[in-house]
Amino acid sequence: MTTEEAAGKMPAPMLHSRYYTSQEVAVHNTMDNLWVSYLGKVYDLTPLVEQFKGDILLKPILEAAGQDISHWFDKKRKDIRIEIDQLTNCQKYHTPRGRFVHIPPLSPNSDWSNAFVTPWWKDSKYEVGYLTEKTRGIRIINTLTGQEHVIKVCSEETVNDILERYLEYNAHAASYTWKYNGVPLKMDSTLEENGIVDEDEIFYNLRMEPDDYRQSILLYFNDDLTEL
Structure with a gap:
């Protein structure tokens, strides 16, 4: 994290492959910043849009x-x-929204270029991460300041991943020991692996408001301010 980011309490970009919620994908919905998800993965198609800007075949993607x-x-x-x-009576791609980039025309067409090696939907260079199968809320309480936040996380994420999300609220989150029920969490394990079971379905079946009984992770300051 840069000095500027730390001063503004903004999280540094997550550089490793990570999980995203559908809400996080949804905000990338412009020509200059276009993401989609399919088959469990998330893709940044912004370079593709830039390459084919003005082409009618971009319309279904946009x-x-x-x-x-x-x-x-x-x-x-x-x-x-x-x-x-x-x-x-021949096979063709099913494109109810209209033909799009890298889909061949039904008949020979000199205007269509097939010079690409891999169609965009099979090209791993656009992949940025995975779409979570389940989101869950977790309450994080800073015992030093008394502040608490309920944040939405991906069930597949490790506590370290959650820490990176929490940097938005506390740029020095790594300077704390993270505990649940008095036991330090294994930072490279998921919430479930740490014994923090997802109880959303239980509360739903009982018609109870989960926020009233949200599990809490407590942060204890280590007094060794981590350099970010």
Whole structure:
């Protein structure tokens, strides 16, 4: 983290592969910042949009900005769904929103370039992380200041990942010992692996408000201000 980021209490970018919530994907919904998710992964298609700016074949992708487009795909083949064209009786890609970038035309067309090696939906260079299967809320209490925050996290994330999310509220979060029920947490393990069970479904079935009984992680200052 830079000095400027620490001073402004802004988290540094997470450089490793990470999990994202659907809400986090949804905010990337413009031509200059376009993400989508499909088949459990998250992709940044901004470079693709820049490359094909002004091309009519971008329209379906722009319309899907910030959304999950798994329904475009055959999950077994991990490719765009196919169907039989009623006129030609030949296979074609199923594109109900219209043909898009890297989808070939139905008939030979000299204007279509197939010089690309890998279609964008199979190109790992656009991948930025994984779409979480389940989000959950966790209360974090700073015992030094008395401040508490309920943050939404991905169930697959380790406590270290959660710490990085919490940097938005406390730039020196790494200077604390994280505990649950008085026991220090294993920072490279998930909440479940640390014995913090996801109880959302239980509260839902009992028609109870989970925020009233939200599990809490307590932070204890180590008095050794971590350099960020």
